[in-house]
Each structure stands twice: as C-alpha cells, then as structure tokens.
Amino acid sequence: MKKTTMTMDHDHQMMAHDDMDMGNGQMMHMGNLKRKFWVSLVLTLPIILMSPMMGMRLPFQLIFQPWSDYLVAILGTIVFVYGGQPFFSGAKAELANRKPAMMTLITMGIGVAFVYSIYAVVANDWLAVTPRVTDFFWELVTLIDIMLLGHWIEMNTVMNAGSAVDKLAKLLxxxxxxxxxxxxxxxxxxxxxxxxxxxxxxxxxxxxxxxxxxxxxxxxxxxxxxxxxxxxxxxxxxxxxxxxxxxxxxxxxxxxxxxxxxxxxxxxxVSDAQAAKSAQENLADRVAGLLFYAALTVAIVAFIVWLLVGNLALALSIAVTVLVIACPHALGLAVPLVIARSTALAARHGLLIRNRDAMEQVKKLNYALMDKTGTLTAGDFKVADYQSLNAQYQADQVLSLMAGLEKGASHPLAVGILKAAKAQQVPTVQATDVHQITGVGLSGSIDGQVYQVVSAAYLDRQHLSYDQATFNRLASAGNSVSFLVQDQQVLGYVAQGDQLKPAAKHLIASLKAQHITPVMLTGDNEQSAQVVAKQLGITEVHASLLPEDKVKLVTQYQAQGQRVMMIGDGVNDAPSLAQADIGIAIGSGTDVAIDSADVVLVKSNPDDVVDFLALARQTTRKMTQNLWWGAGYNVITIPLAAGILAPWGFLLNPMVGAVVMSLSTIIVAINAMTLRLKD
The missing domain is CATH 2.70.150.10 (Calcium-transporting ATPase, cytoplasmic transduction domain A)
Structure with missing residues (x-):
C-alpha cells in the first residue's frame, strides 16, 4: 500500500530541511554544504598564515618562501572551485532566466577576486612588475567561508522555524x-x-x-x-x-x-506556505539585481577614473573591492528568515497560511466582507417555531418532511431541524434523490412527491405567496426561516435562532480600529441579518445573497480600487474567497474548501482573524526592516570602496567590507527571530 500523505509530507518536509535553495531552484544538500564549509575553513587557515595581511608579510609566510605565493594560489583555487560551487550553480540559473540576483552578485564578487588574485601571482612572480600587486586570496577565501557559514546558519534557522511541521507529524x-x-x-x-x-x-x-x-x-x-x-x-x-x-x-x-x-x-x-515565494521576496531579488548592475557600473567607472589618475594595479584593486563588497548575503536572508519564523508562529496558533502574499496585502486592506452564519454566529441553530401554512398538513408533518429532506445534510440549519424532530419525537420520513439547489436550499422526493426546502428570497423571486406578517415577526427577532414547498405551494415553515460568537464583537471593533470597514454578506433574510448587524455594530449589510452575488460584490469593491478581505465558512463562500485579495476560511479545517482560501483558521474563532492581521503586519514590518539592513550597507560601502573619500586618505579594504556584511547578516537573523505573536 502507498504511504499516507501524512508520511509522505513528513518525508518531503524533512528533505526540504536537508536541502537549501541556492537561487532559482538550485538546491544544496545541507550535509554537503556543511562539509563544504569545514573543508574550506581548514584550507583557509594556511592561506591566512601564508598571505600578506594588509600588506604585511607574516613570519609563517617567510618559512615557505619562495613557494608561499604558489601554495596560496593552489589552496585558494581549491576553495574557490569547491566552496564556491553552490554560488556558481545559483548564478547560472539566474542568468539563464535573465534575472541576475543574489547568487549572481556573490559569484561576480568572488569570481573577480579570484581572477585578480591569479593575475597578481603571475604579475609578481613571473612578470616581476613593480610596485608589487596585492592579491585577494585572503579576502576571497574568508568571504566564501562567511557565505557558506551564513547559508548553513540560515538552514539551521529555517529548520528550527519549521519545527512546527515536525511536531504535527509526531502527533499521530x-x-x-x-x-x-x-x-x-x-x-x-x-x-x-x-x-x-x-x-x-x-x-x-x-x-x-x-x-x-x-x-x-x-x-x-x-x-x-x-x-x-x-x-x-x-x-x-x-x-x-x-x-x-x-x-x-x-x-x-x-x-x-x-x-x-x-x-x-x-x-x-504549512509546507506549501514555506515553499512559496512571496512578492516581497521577489522584491529582494529585484533589489539584488539592481545592486548587480549598480556595482558593475560603479566598478567600471571607478576603474576608468583610477586608471586615469593612478595606475592599472590601483584601478584593478579598487574595482575588485567594489565588486567583492557588493555581495548581498544579508539581503538573501532578509525575507526567508522572517517568513520561516512567521509561518511557524502561525501554525502553532492555528493560522494556516496557504498563500504568503496574503500577509503583504493586509497593510492595504480597506474592507472586510464576511459571512454571517458560522463566521459571526455560532451556527448552532435551535428551532424557535414551526407551523403549517396549509390546511392539509399538520405542523409535525411539516417538521417531519423537512427533517427527511435534511437528513444527511451538514448545514447548521439542517442540524437544527433534525435536532428539533428528534426532540419532538417526530418520525423522520425517508427521502430520495435529495440534492442541493445552489443559493436556494435543497430538493428531494418523498413518497413520489417532490418537495423543496427554500428561503423567503426564493419565494419572492418565484412570486409564491406566504404569510409575510409571520415571517417579518420571526425574522425581526433574528430567526432564519426555512419554507417547505411542494408543487409551487408553501406548506409550512421552520424558524431557527442562532447565537453570536463571543469573539465576534471584538473582531468588528478591531477591524474598525484598523480602519477596515466590516461588511456582512449573507444568504439569510434582511431582517435577521440586520438584527445581527445591529448587535455587532456593522452598518453595511447585504442579505438574501446567492454565492454568485457575493462574488459580484467582492468584484465591485475591487473595481472601485478597494482591497478586500473575505471571511467565510469556506464551502458556500468558496468563489468569493478565491476572488478576494485575502480569502480567510473560518472553520475546523476538515470541511472547508482549503484550495479557495489564502488562510484557514483552525479554531473557528473570529479572534484569530485579529491575530492574523497582527501577525501579518509584524511580518511585513520585519521584512521591510531586514531589507533595509540587507541592502543598506551597500549604499554606504560601495561608494567608499570606489574611493569617494580617497582625497581625504580613506580607501575601504575588502575585508572591512566583508566584516560589515557578516554583521549585517547577524542583524537580520536576530531581527527575524524577535518576531512574536502575543498569546
């Protein structure tokens, strides 16, 4: 027998933990990355000992003269080819897609540093040029080590952030x-x-x-x-x-x-949410692409300027420094770390985020459209009244026929009718060929006769007469009224009352506090909807709606330039959930149409919508902060590396730039881990 999806998803998740995206789908096995780091680090130590540091020759270097330069070049080449391989693969994929980004920037930096360093060895030892050209092997290998270490740390962080998924797998x-x-x-x-x-x-x-x-x-x-x-x-x-x-x-x-x-x-x-790529991640890639072109342009301009005012060796050194410093390691970590942390927090709090783009839409929201039954109300209907409207039928017969039609249905109104029939000890008749009528109710056959359970809106559309005074009285008290129809004749009704969810008022108040206008959409009657709306403080109400009417309303708001969040039970509201900028299915998670929603609220608690909005805003804020940290240092260090302060005697050393870069990486990681969702 095939594995269950639970097991397969768990296996997939663990493989995802062991792999790392190195750019545009290029994956790096974690164990392989860890090995590359340690091998590169071991090879780095003799390179440091045998390399001139800031132009000074160390005693260890003198011991290996005259072979120290060649040994450094050989070891540096190994580190460049072996340790740099993940970045080369990522850059190849980015360039193949004509979208240079993070991996391209890193490859450009270490590639130029390597080529320049080989040139330095040839120029110094074979061509005997003067003054002596300083190579960048020391900076090159330490830069690769920092990059590999950073990605290793990132993978561990993502694994820890994704532990919520592992915990779910262990529940069984x-x-x-x-x-x-x-x-x-x-x-x-x-x-x-x-x-x-x-x-x-x-x-x-x-x-x-x-x-x-x-x-x-x-x-x-x-x-x-x-x-x-x-x-x-x-x-x-x-x-x-x-x-x-x-x-x-x-x-x-x-x-x-x-x-x-x-x-x-x-x-x-959870797995899909962590694997998806959000709009702000694409923004990070675009920023890295701009940095690629900016660094390349500045390097070329700096090379030409310094070639004119200085010499070839100085011009090359400065150009290489610009390209090395432009490596966007922190930028590459800025968004993924926040997303991993946010996704894990959401999962632990019962917020299942299917589409991460939804989180970035929150700051632009104008309207929150929401279904009434099951979203704002408990959906636990209790029959308040049932009567016959036809002399040939008794009230219990009406209830019996409706219970027979509703038997097997899971809608809250159906459950209420079945409970009432059981409580009144009314026998439930057997119905056949029962089927739903979208936006109307249901139909079925009993003893060869076709019956329907419908709403008052359907009766109005079909111009069928009924006791409107009784309906108005019941509906005004907050009841949902279902009618039994046979051969275009209204036989009777069942009126049921629902209760507000305790957290519904807090949800509406929170939405208003965030300048998001709440709008109630319901297939229920206008009077019942207005009773609930008045209790909650909702002023915009649309009642007696079909599913397609809800979609039209969502589209109308969007056509006016408004950003819309739709909150529904995820079944009847599936079309509008899919159409909205943010679709939130509120339910147990077993009966909702997950594929149509961006977010699923496990606990059926309206307060979880508030939690989602808060988490989304915090996540977006953290991503923006990290993008600034990740790219901000380039704005300062690239001009410095190009020699903008050279007239005042300051030229930025590549290693100083690498240290700044690593500090920036640490900052974005710490900032991501400070993301919290208050309990």
Missing amino acids: PSTAHKIVDGQTQDVAIESLMTADHVQVRAGEKIPADGVIVSGATSVNEAMVTGEARLVEKQVDAKVVGGSVNGEGTFDMRVTGTGESGYLAQVMKL
Missing part, C-alpha cells in the same frame, strides 16, 4: 488497534484505509480521522485545533487524528487517511 501514533472479526490487532497507521474500524483506548492518541461507532468519551483537541478544553464525543461524533482520547474507550470508523486526513492537510498547508 505509530500503531493503531484495528478491529478484525471482532478482535483487535496492532497495525501500522500507514496500513489503515477508509472504512476500517479501530479501537481507541483511554489516554491514547487517535490514529486517524473518523466517526465514533460505539462508546463515548471526551477528547483533548488542543494540539490539533488549539481548543484548550475537553470535547465530549458520542456515537456519530467526528474525531480528528492526533487528538488525545480521555478516559473512555471507543470504536471508530476511519474516514480520513493520507490526503484526506486533517493533519496531512495541515502539514501540506
């Missing part, structure tokens, strides 16, 4: 108690298939997504959903793989393994 147990012919046998979870029956004992981790078929218990889902409380589970209740069983023992039918498993979806979301 390695074995499960599979029930076969009434007996349990321990099997690897990879062998579990949909419809298998397994037993979960007290205190054990649940091995897969499933439905309880016998027994009752309480489940701790905190590590999966973030809900820090025990959730009571009875027969037919859903359980999520990775959560921890309480004191009860139960049997369950497996409903999700591999790609359909909840944790597999979570891991894929």
Whole structure:
C-alpha cells in the first residue's frame, strides 16, 4: 500500500530541511554544504598564515618562501572551485532566466577576486612588475567561508522555524488497534484505509480521522485545533487524528487517511506556505539585481577614473573591492528568515497560511466582507417555531418532511431541524434523490412527491405567496426561516435562532480600529441579518445573497480600487474567497474548501482573524526592516570602496567590507527571530 500523505509530507518536509535553495531552484544538500564549509575553513587557515595581511608579510609566510605565493594560489583555487560551487550553480540559473540576483552578485564578487588574485601571482612572480600587486586570496577565501557559514546558519534557522511541521507529524501514533472479526490487532497507521474500524483506548492518541461507532468519551483537541478544553464525543461524533482520547474507550470508523486526513492537510498547508515565494521576496531579488548592475557600473567607472589618475594595479584593486563588497548575503536572508519564523508562529496558533502574499496585502486592506452564519454566529441553530401554512398538513408533518429532506445534510440549519424532530419525537420520513439547489436550499422526493426546502428570497423571486406578517415577526427577532414547498405551494415553515460568537464583537471593533470597514454578506433574510448587524455594530449589510452575488460584490469593491478581505465558512463562500485579495476560511479545517482560501483558521474563532492581521503586519514590518539592513550597507560601502573619500586618505579594504556584511547578516537573523505573536 502507498504511504499516507501524512508520511509522505513528513518525508518531503524533512528533505526540504536537508536541502537549501541556492537561487532559482538550485538546491544544496545541507550535509554537503556543511562539509563544504569545514573543508574550506581548514584550507583557509594556511592561506591566512601564508598571505600578506594588509600588506604585511607574516613570519609563517617567510618559512615557505619562495613557494608561499604558489601554495596560496593552489589552496585558494581549491576553495574557490569547491566552496564556491553552490554560488556558481545559483548564478547560472539566474542568468539563464535573465534575472541576475543574489547568487549572481556573490559569484561576480568572488569570481573577480579570484581572477585578480591569479593575475597578481603571475604579475609578481613571473612578470616581476613593480610596485608589487596585492592579491585577494585572503579576502576571497574568508568571504566564501562567511557565505557558506551564513547559508548553513540560515538552514539551521529555517529548520528550527519549521519545527512546527515536525511536531504535527509526531502527533499521530505509530500503531493503531484495528478491529478484525471482532478482535483487535496492532497495525501500522500507514496500513489503515477508509472504512476500517479501530479501537481507541483511554489516554491514547487517535490514529486517524473518523466517526465514533460505539462508546463515548471526551477528547483533548488542543494540539490539533488549539481548543484548550475537553470535547465530549458520542456515537456519530467526528474525531480528528492526533487528538488525545480521555478516559473512555471507543470504536471508530476511519474516514480520513493520507490526503484526506486533517493533519496531512495541515502539514501540506504549512509546507506549501514555506515553499512559496512571496512578492516581497521577489522584491529582494529585484533589489539584488539592481545592486548587480549598480556595482558593475560603479566598478567600471571607478576603474576608468583610477586608471586615469593612478595606475592599472590601483584601478584593478579598487574595482575588485567594489565588486567583492557588493555581495548581498544579508539581503538573501532578509525575507526567508522572517517568513520561516512567521509561518511557524502561525501554525502553532492555528493560522494556516496557504498563500504568503496574503500577509503583504493586509497593510492595504480597506474592507472586510464576511459571512454571517458560522463566521459571526455560532451556527448552532435551535428551532424557535414551526407551523403549517396549509390546511392539509399538520405542523409535525411539516417538521417531519423537512427533517427527511435534511437528513444527511451538514448545514447548521439542517442540524437544527433534525435536532428539533428528534426532540419532538417526530418520525423522520425517508427521502430520495435529495440534492442541493445552489443559493436556494435543497430538493428531494418523498413518497413520489417532490418537495423543496427554500428561503423567503426564493419565494419572492418565484412570486409564491406566504404569510409575510409571520415571517417579518420571526425574522425581526433574528430567526432564519426555512419554507417547505411542494408543487409551487408553501406548506409550512421552520424558524431557527442562532447565537453570536463571543469573539465576534471584538473582531468588528478591531477591524474598525484598523480602519477596515466590516461588511456582512449573507444568504439569510434582511431582517435577521440586520438584527445581527445591529448587535455587532456593522452598518453595511447585504442579505438574501446567492454565492454568485457575493462574488459580484467582492468584484465591485475591487473595481472601485478597494482591497478586500473575505471571511467565510469556506464551502458556500468558496468563489468569493478565491476572488478576494485575502480569502480567510473560518472553520475546523476538515470541511472547508482549503484550495479557495489564502488562510484557514483552525479554531473557528473570529479572534484569530485579529491575530492574523497582527501577525501579518509584524511580518511585513520585519521584512521591510531586514531589507533595509540587507541592502543598506551597500549604499554606504560601495561608494567608499570606489574611493569617494580617497582625497581625504580613506580607501575601504575588502575585508572591512566583508566584516560589515557578516554583521549585517547577524542583524537580520536576530531581527527575524524577535518576531512574536502575543498569546
């Protein structure tokens, strides 16, 4: 049997940890990179001992005279070819795409330094030119060491930041108690298939997504959903793989393994988010590309100027210094480290960010459009009233017929009707050919007759008469009213009330505080929508909407130049979630249309939208700070290296530039790690 996606995603994640993007898809194995660093460092030590330092000859160099220059050249060539290989591969890919960026800049710097150093050896020892030409082998090898060390540190940092994914993989147990012919046998979870029956004992981790078929218990889902409380589970209740069983023992039918498993979806979301390339990362590449052209231009101009006012050796030295100093190592780390940290923080707080571009859109947001049921309200409907509107039917018959049609549906209104039928001990009839009518309700056959469960908006569109006074009274009290229709006749209704989520008011207040206008979109009736909107302080309300109406509204706002965030349950709102600048699916993560949303909120808590906005703003701020740190030193050091202060007796040494560069790298790494999301 094939591995489950959970296992495959875990393997993929671990491989991603062991590999590193060296530019435009060129990957470097971490162990190989670590080996390259240590080999280069070992070869660097004799180079330092045998090289002139700041023009001074060390005693160790004199011991190996007259071969020290050749030994340095040989060892320097090995470090250049072996240690510089990752940068060459990255530069090749960038140039093939005609987009010079970080790897091209690094390759240009170390390449020019190497060529110039070989020229220095030839000029000094073979051509005997005067004055003696100073080579850059010392600076070249230390620069390569710093680059390799920096990338190694980056990989370790990313691995640590991505540990949230590894923790998700470890939530599942390695074995499960599979029930076969009434007996349990321990099997690897990879062998579990949909419809298998397994037993979960007290205190054990649940091995897969499933439905309880016998027994009752309480489940701790905190590590999966973030809900820090025990959730009571009875027969037919859903359980999520990775959560921890309480004191009860139960049997369950497996409903999700591999790609359909909840944790597999979570891991894929986090993995995709870390692998995707955000707009600001592209900006970092563009900045590096500009630095490439700027450094090349400044180097050429400086070479010509110093050739005219000085000599060839000085002109070459200054040009090489400009190109070496332009290496954008810190710039290359500026965004990835912040993104890795941000993604890990989001995952630990139940914010599954599918599209990282969404985080960068937050600062431009103008409107937050949101569904009512399940987003602002709990979606836990309770029947407040049900009546017949046709003399041939009793009220209980209306409820029975509607329960028969809604049987098997998962919509909150359907659940409310089924609960009411059970509570009133109304028999549920059997319906066939039941199907959803998009934006209307559903239809099905009972005893050869076709019935429909629809909204008042549908009745109005079809010009069907009903008791509007009763409807207005119920709707004005905040109820959602569903009507039973047969052969264009309204037979009766069921009115259900919903409750606001405790955090809904805080969400609306927070949006307003951030100058984001909240807008309610709902397929419910106008009166019920207005009741909820008034309680929350929402002034813009659009009710009785079909799914396509929501998409049109999102598009209309965008056509006016507004940036729109859509918050919905991720099922009926999928089209508008996909259309919005930021689509947020709020739900348990098992029933939402993940592919249509940019962000999935695991806990169904409106406050998580506030957390997402806060994290997004902090992430963008950290990325901007790091981009300034990563590129800012070039703005200062390139002119200095070109000799702009030479009239005052100051020329920047390449090694000083390398030290500044390494300090800049440390700063961006520390700055990335200071990113926090308050609990």
